[in-house]
Amino acid sequence: MCIHCDYRELLEDAGVAPTPKRLRVLEIIGSNNFPLSAADIHETLERSAHINRVTVYRILDLLVEKQIVDRIATGGRAAYYGMAPNAQHPAHPHFYCTRCGRMDCLTPETVNIDFHAFENIFPGRIDKFELRIDGICSNCLKKKE
Numbered sequence: 001m002c003i004h005c006d007y008r009e010l011l012e013d014a015g016v017a018p019t020p021k022r023l024r025v026l027e028i029i030g031s032n033n034f035p036l037s038a039a040d041i042h043e044t045l046e047r048s049a050h051i052n053r054v055t056v057y058r059i060l061d062l063l064v065e066k067q068i069v070d071r072i073a074t075g076g077r078a079a080y081y082g083m084a085p086n087a088q089h090p091a092h093p094h095f096y097c098t099r100c101g102r103m104d105c106l107t108p109e110t111v112n113i114d115f116h117a118f119e120n121i122f123p124g125r126i127d128k129f130e131l132r133i134d135g136i137c138s139n140c141l142k143k144k145e
Contacts, residue, residue, distance in 0.1 A: 028041050067084050072103065097135065
């Protein structure tokens with residue numbers, strides 16, 4: 001669990017009732033250093049108590065809608081989930097391995113983009129910026145050798 005996040009407070013501030021299942025989903029997402037798929041989250045939850053897969057998807061949809069959690073696209077039908085940017089979790093790019101499907105968080109400094117310059121030349125309103133770099137991770141490259 002992220003030692004800096006108060007998951008109950010994050011939910012309450014967003015106007016979401018902090019039910020035990022919602023809190024547990026947030027704890028799972030917040031305790032990982034990389035985004036997780038809905039299946040990963042469901043599997044982790046199932047280790048301690050039964051929870052319906054549809055319930056997990058509904059909780060994730062609500063957390064995304066309330067901007068507590070980000071849904072990160074993989075380029076296919078699958079998505080990964082990570083903490084939305086907040087005081088403890090700055091916005092950052094991701095690396096997606098097209099071979100094994102693992103998604104890793106990169107530090108914000110990994111890719112240098114001047115967002116303010118982009119906002120100055122873009123005529124519309126930017127609500128969210130997502131950067132994903134696709135390639136083959138070092139583990140998959142080693143396996144091929």
